[in-house]
Amino acid sequence: MWQGRPLWAEIDLDAIAHNVQELRRQLGVRTELLAVVKANGYGHGAIAVSQAVLEAGARRLGVACADEGVQLRRAGIQAPILIMSYTPVWEAEKVVTNGLTPTVSSQQLAFALARFSTQRGVVTSVHVKVETGMGRFGLSPEEVVPFAEFLRALPGLWVEGLYTHFAVADEADKGYTWRQYEIFTSVSRRLPWIPIRHVANSAAILDLPDMGLDMARPGISIYGSYPSHHVGRTVLLKPALSIKARLARLYELAPGDSVSYGRTWVATQPTRIALVPCGYADGLQRCLSNKGSVLIRGRRAPIVGRVCMDQSIADVTVIPEAEVDDEVVIIGRQGDEEITVEEVAAIADTISYEVFCGIGARVPRVYFKAGQVVHVQTLVEEKGYKEELEK
Ligand SMILES: *Cc1c(COP(=O)(O)O)cnc(C)c1O
Numbered sequence: 001m002w003q004g005r006p007l008w009a010e011i012d013l014d015a016i017a018h019n020v021q022e023l024r025r026q027l028g029v030r031t032e033l034l035a036v037v038k039a040n041g042y043g044h045g046a047i048a049v050s051q052a053v054l055e056a057g058a059r060r061l062g063v064a065c066a067d068e069g070v071q072l073r074r075a076g077i078q079a080p081i082l083i084m085s086y087t088p089v090w091e092a093e094k095v096v097t098n099g100l101t102p103t104v105s106s107q108q109l110a111f112a113l114a115r116f117s118t119q120r121g122v123v124t125s126v127h128v129k130v131e132t133g134m135g136r137f138g139l140s141p142e143e144v145v146p147f148a149e150f151l152r153a154l155p156g157l158w159v160e161g162l163y164t165h166f167a168v169a170d171e172a173d174k175g176y177t178w179r180q181y182e183i184f185t186s187v188s189r190r191l192p193w194i195p196i197r198h199v200a201n202s203a204a205i206l207d208l209p210d211m212g213l214d215m216a217r218p219g220i221s222i223y224g225s226y227p228s229h230h231v232g233r234t235v236l237l238k239p240a241l242s243i244k245a246r247l248a249r250l251y252e253l254a255p256g257d258s259v260s261y262g263r264t265w266v267a268t269q270p271t272r273i274a275l276v277p278c279g280y281a282d283g284l285q286r287c288l289s290n291k292g293s294v295l296i297r298g299r300r301a302p303i304v305g306r307v308c309m310d311q312s313i314a315d316v317t318v319i320p321e322a323e324v325d326d327e328v329v330i331i332g333r334q335g336d337e338e339i340t341v342e343e344v345a346a347i348a349d350t351i352s353y354e355v356f357c358g359i360g361a362r363v364p365r366v367y368f369k370a371g372q373v374v375h376v377q378t379l380v381e382e383k384g385y386k387e388e389l390e391k
Contacts, residue, residue: 004378006246007278008364010332011044013052013374015238019222020056022235023205031212033057034082034198036219037072038064043283043356044223044241045365047075048375053222054079062217066091069100082127082161084217086137092116101125101160105139110151117156126151127161128194130187132180134167141187148191161196161215162188169203170228177204181211203227206235225341225352239341242332243283243359246325247296249275250316259313260305265290272317274301276328279310283359284330285348288312292347294328297321298335331355 002008024033035058036042041049050061050072060080063069069081080101087095087102092112095102097120104110104126117124128148129138139147144162151159164184169177181199188197197213202221204211220227224239253259253267276294280286289306294314301314301322316322327334331341341352348355367375367384375384 002366004364004376005277005362006248007282008244008366009044009359010242010244011048011365011367012238012240012242013048013367013369015224015240016044016049016052016222017056019224019237019240020053020058022237023216023218023221024057026205026209026235027200027212027216028209030214032059032196032215034060034062034215034217035222036062036084036217038062038068038084038219039357040068040361042219042223042353043359045367045377046071047077048365048367048377049222050075050077050079060215062219066094066098066100066102070094070098073098073100080125084129096120096122096124099124101127103127103129103137103163104151104157105129105137105147107150110154110157114154114156123156123158125158125160127163127196128159130162130164130184132164132183133176134165134180136165138164141183144187145190148194152193159194161198162191162194163198163217166199166201166204169201169208170231172230174208177208181208201227203231206231220353223356225356228351229342239332241341241356243278243330243363244332245276245278245294245328245330247274247322247328248277248311248324250322250324251275258305260289260308262306265305265313270317271315272320272322273304274314274316274322274328276312276314276330277310278328278330279308279312281309281360282363283355284312285344285350285355285358287348288344292344293339294330295332295334295337295339296326296328298337300337300339 035053037046040046062082064085083102089108089112093116096116130144131138166177198215200211200216202218205216224237253271258266278284286307292303293300301316304315305313341355345352345355362379364378
């Protein structure tokens with residue numbers, strides 16, 4: 001039995017490998033895979049996930065900021081790492097010395113990257129992002145061609161990629177996505193010398209695999225969650241993450257007794273209560289107060305009262321056999337019952353992405369391969385993956 005904090009996340013690296021292989025099959029051999037591991041691998045742990053996806057055939061990794069790339073480099077990961085969000089000029093040196101691939105959209109950043117690259121005698125690969133309708137980051141279609149030509153002329157830089165990002169690929173109506181795609185292809189036709197074109201996020205890979213182009217950028221699907229309920233289920237994804245706890249305390253309430261802050265829940269009958277050592281700081285959203293549930297002994301126990309920062313309370317009156325130290329499932333399967341991340345996200349009026357990213361850094365991550373623990377990462381220690389790297 002797990003001897004660490006009585007709250008932990010289990011990550012099934014075989015499920016992640018399965019998802020990568022299914023996505024590769026969906027895309028075909030012509031399209032290479034960049035696995036998006038930003039935000040600590042959507043909460044799953046960027047280093048362990050990166051190793052798993054690279055082993056499963058992904059060729060590259062995608063992050064949001066330079067430090068996320070540096071973290072992977074320090075763990076010994078050598079695959080190309082694309083920074084997909086804005087990089088400020090003052091991080092240019094860090095980007096170059098760590099061999100990261102930034103997305104460049106300003107002359108100042110380009111000059112700084114070129115200067116540090118030539119100083120060190122290296123060539124830094126860069127990608128250019130076209131704004132085709134996301135209304136966020138990137139250069140307008142008119143700006144892109146002259147900007148890419150400008151980058152091409154700078155010493156120390158190599159324009160390796162051209163890309164865009166879809167706003168509504170996860171919706172049923174793909175009209176807007178097709179329009180974004182057409183804007184992108186009309187620009188990319190004018191830059192035939194850029195070798196890697198990429199547009200597809202998870203939703204496009206699943207529903208519009210012909211948009212795979214040279215490379216695709218799946219994120220959420222790698223972790224086994226579909227981008228939305230509109231997206232087709234033709235590719236079978238396996239959820240990789242569960243969150244589990246050990247039941248901390250059992251006690252009885254009499255009618256009129258209340259639980260937790262605000263006294264939002266008051267017993268109307270004799271009630272058996274279980275204390276669960278998981279709170280909103282761990283990723284159990286406070287808005288699940290009096291709405292969510294957990295699994296104990298294969299059955300649903302409703303969350304009663306306010307979810308606190310570090311603990312929450314479940315009604316186990318209908319589970320009389322529950323005992324202290326029982327496994328409590330917050331996300332995942334237990335017996336025939338399952339609480340999916342999508343269910344939690346729906347109650348919290350958000351998306352699975354945010355639920356994953358909300359899992360606190362203090363929640364231990366326990367990694368499984370073939371049913372065996374291969375690596376454990378807690379707030380204070382790390383076991384296993386160094387040995388993995390060395391073997
Ligand atoms: C986050 C992100 C992705 C991954 O999106 P998913 O919906 O998780 O597949 C792809 N591309 C860019 C530019 C991103 O920022």
